[in-house]
Amino acid sequence: MPVRNVVSWAAMIAGYAQSGRLLAAIAMFQEMAMEGVRPNEICFVILLSACSRTGSVEESWEFAASMARDYGLEASREHYVCLIDGFGRAGRMATARELAEGMPDQPNGVAWAALMSASKIHEPGGKFAGRNVIEADDPASYVLLASSYASCMVLGIPVVGTLFDATPARIRRGLMSSPIIVLSVLLCCWKIQFSRALPTFRGGLNRADGLCVKLVQPYGYQCEELAEFWDWSVDELSAYDLQAMLEMVYARTNSKVLYVGYSQGTQAAFAAFSEHRLVDIVEKAVMLAPVAYVDHATSLLTLGAQTHLDLLIASLGIYEFSLRAQNKPVTEYLCKLSDDPECTENFVTLLAGPNCCINDTRRAYYEIYEPQSTSAKNFGHLAQQFRGKSFDKFDYGFWQNLVRYGWISPPTYSLPNIPRTIPFLFFYAAKDALAAPQNVAQLVSELQSKPELVFLPDYAHLDFVVSYNAKDLVYPKVVEFFNS
Numbered sequence: 001m002p003v004r005n006v007v008s009w010a011a012m013i014a015g016y017a018q019s020g021r022l023l024a025a026i027a028m029f030q031e032m033a034m035e036g037v038r039p040n041e042i043c044f045v046i047l048l049s050a051c052s053r054t055g056s057v058e059e060s061w062e063f064a065a066s067m068a069r070d071y072g073l074e075a076s077r078e079h080y081v082c083l084i085d086g087f088g089r090a091g092r093m094a095t096a097r098e099l100a101e102g103m104p105d106q107p108n109g110v111a112w113a114a115l116m117s118a119s120k121i122h123e124p125g126g127k128f129a130g131r132n133v134i135e136a137d138d139p140a141s142y143v144l145l146a147s148s149y150a151s152c153m154v155l156g157i158p159v160v161g162t163l164f165d166a167t168p169a170r171i172r173r174g175l176m177s178s179p180i181i182v183l184s185v186l187l188c189c190w191k192i193q194f195s196r197a198l199p200t201f202r203g204g205l206n207r208a209d210g211l212c213v214k215l216v217q218p219y220g221y222q223c224e225e226l227a228e229f230w231d232w233s234v235d236e237l238s239a240y241d242l243q244a245m246l247e248m249v250y251a252r253t254n255s256k257v258l259y260v261g262y263s264q265g266t267q268a269a270f271a272a273f274s275e276h277r278l279v280d281i282v283e284k285a286v287m288l289a290p291v292a293y294v295d296h297a298t299s300l301l302t303l304g305a306q307t308h309l310d311l312l313i314a315s316l317g318i319y320e321f322s323l324r325a326q327n328k329p330v331t332e333y334l335c336k337l338s339d340d341p342e343c344t345e346n347f348v349t350l351l352a353g354p355n356c357c358i359n360d361t362r363r364a365y366y367e368i369y370e371p372q373s374t375s376a377k378n379f380g381h382l383a384q385q386f387r388g389k390s391f392d393k394f395d396y397g398f399w400q401n402l403v404r405y406g407w408i409s410p411p412t413y414s415l416p417n418i419p420r421t422i423p424f425l426f427f428y429a430a431k432d433a434l435a436a437p438q439n440v441a442q443l444v445s446e447l448q449s450k451p452e453l454v455f456l457p458d459y460a461h462l463d464f465v466v467s468y469n470a471k472d473l474v475y476p477k478v479v480e481f482f483n484s
């Protein structure tokens with residue numbers, strides 16, 4: 001590399017820090033300083049997190065002092081969190097707590113979570129940090145705990161997993177994936193393939209309006225360029241996003257959740273329920289355009305699935321699957337397969353079905369947001385389900401399946417495993433090109449319980465959420481079902 005700037009140095013330091021080689025990371029840091037490159041705040045986050053992981057609390061003190069003294073950098077929340085995490089892990093709870101209380105801004109959810117996970121280990125029965133997360137009337141920690149995507153996925157999983165007595169496996173995963181480690185990867189290693197080094201980092205950076213934007217974009221990179229940003233399908237939506245959101249709601253409201261899913265939101269819930277996840281905290285569930293199987297879908301996307309567009313995209317190294325007009329290659333590809341000469345104009349209809357009741361004066365407004373991108377992996381997963389007429393987990397291929405699932409093919413989400421204790425209300429539509437009536441019928445026939453069914457003969461896929469008469473045809477029944 002001809003010019004080594006602070007970013008490339010930081011990436012190298014992070015590389016050593018990641019593999020637990022603290023001394024090498026420090027040597028790299030010193031070399032950088034000797035070359036006259038000024039470290040920035042992020043380098044110190046990386047160093048401090050490496051210290052905390054290796055239990056080197058004295059060194060972390062040194063670095064924290066040097067940061068202010070030698071470089072005039074102010075310690076931010078992230079630095080404090082690293083220190084708190086380090087002292088907490090080392091069992092020095094009094095210092096950790098003092099640090100949390102002395103943070104420049106109010107301690108946020110991550111700080112409390114670091115403290116909480118330490119106090120779980122070192123002070124069995126200690127509950128104070130968790131209470132503080134709830135009590136800290138700090139929008140940041142609230143958002144952190146509650147937000148559905150970015151922060152929840154990056155930081156919230158350890159937080160939620162640690163706070164709210166999740167299953168032991170989740171707690172273990174939470175503790176292993178220290179939030180700080182994820183932070184440092186995000187910060188420094190965007191151009192480096194980290195998926196293997198970081199198995200816990202996946203899913204739902206989808207709406208990365210918090211962390212990624214704050215930490216990556218100032219350096220001129222777009223979150224959407226990260227392979228990791230898009231590394232999710234319904235498996236991750238279900239196991240991470242949905243799980244964290246519902247547990248959060250349950251913990252905060254102290255009552256069971258009334259769930260309304262739509263489209264893939266229903267599939268994520270069916271996946272969870274079939275594995276007996278979340279079944280104890282969901283009181284009732286309304287499924288709009290319920291999806292488990294997709295092989296009867298008539299959407300234009302199925303032509304993509306039939307022609308293995310997903311594999312083509314994967315082989316091109318494209319992570320984002322965008323159907324917006326500006327993403328010409330994909331829309332053109334699909335329209336070439338279509339026999340509709342007006343394919344481009346009718347694109348949304350061909351994707352979702354002929355919606356009856358969308359307000360035409362608002363259409364332009366909706367089209368600012370729809371159709372949204374999804375991940376190429378998610379499209380690949382749906383294509384796999386379409387071709388296989390199955391509701392299986394993501395197929396990583398023979399060897400990777402063996403490693404991940406212990407078998408050469410992916411496991412099936414078994415619908416008969418969904419307990420009959422959850423009352424369901426399903427809304428489905430005659431003209432829905434994605435949640436086709438035949439597939440809804442198959443789903444219903446495999447459930448142990450008998451869901452209440454509402455059939456809408458004029459609706460297609462988008463009508464459930466953007467039609468002008470959903471407020472008459474759909475939502476009152478939802479409310480009535482929850483109240484009954």
Ligand SMILES: *[C@@H]1O[C@H](CO)[C@@H](O)[C@H](O)[C@H]1NC(C)=O
Pocket residue numbers: 359360361362468
């Ligand atoms: C359609 O949208 C316009 C603009 O928002 C609104 O004034 C009108 O009442 C809507 N029509 C219906 C049938 O809801």
